[in-house]
Amino acid sequence: MLAISSGSSYLGFTKQYKCSNCNNVGMMSVKQTYVKQSLFLIPIANVNNNVYAQCSTCEVAFDLFKRQLIGEDKRKQELLEIMDGGKEAFKIFLNEIDHKSREDILKRLNKLGAYDLVKYYCS
Numbered sequence: 001m002l003a004i005s006s007g008s009s010y011l012g013f014t015k016q017y018k019c020s021n022c023n024n025v026g027m028m029s030v031k032q033t034y035v036k037q038s039l040f041l042i043p044i045a046n047v048n049n050n051v052y053a054q055c056s057t058c059e060v061a062f063d064l065f066k067r068q069l070i071g072e073d074k075r076k077q078e079l080l081e082i083m084d085g086g087k088e089a090f091k092i093f094l095n096e097i098d099h100k101s102r103e104d105i106l107k108r109l110n111k112l113g114a115y116d117l118v119k120y121y122c123s
């Protein structure tokens, strides 16, 4: 049987930002949406889509890649810098969640090329 599920997964936290929607100042969650397809419980496809930052107070999501003109490498670099600002807090978060979710997040970060962050979280 073909099953499709979708949702979002944490990637990290940002540094302190002021939310333009509710004016709260704090770290935002960096999340990635995904679509998973499986056939008889065997995963056959895992499509990762948007990466966005979400305010922890009002939960409004901000697209991190609004500027379409910058290239893929530049975007990736920008994302890594955004997540670097919240890495201490995210390391604590990772140590508090279950093993499987932690592995899943580290795999996503690896795919994004966030090797320095993965190294930091595993140290």
Ligand SMILES: [Zn+2]
Binding pocket: 019, 020, 021, 022, 023, 024, 055, 056, 057, 058, 059, 060
């Ligand atoms: Zn907000």
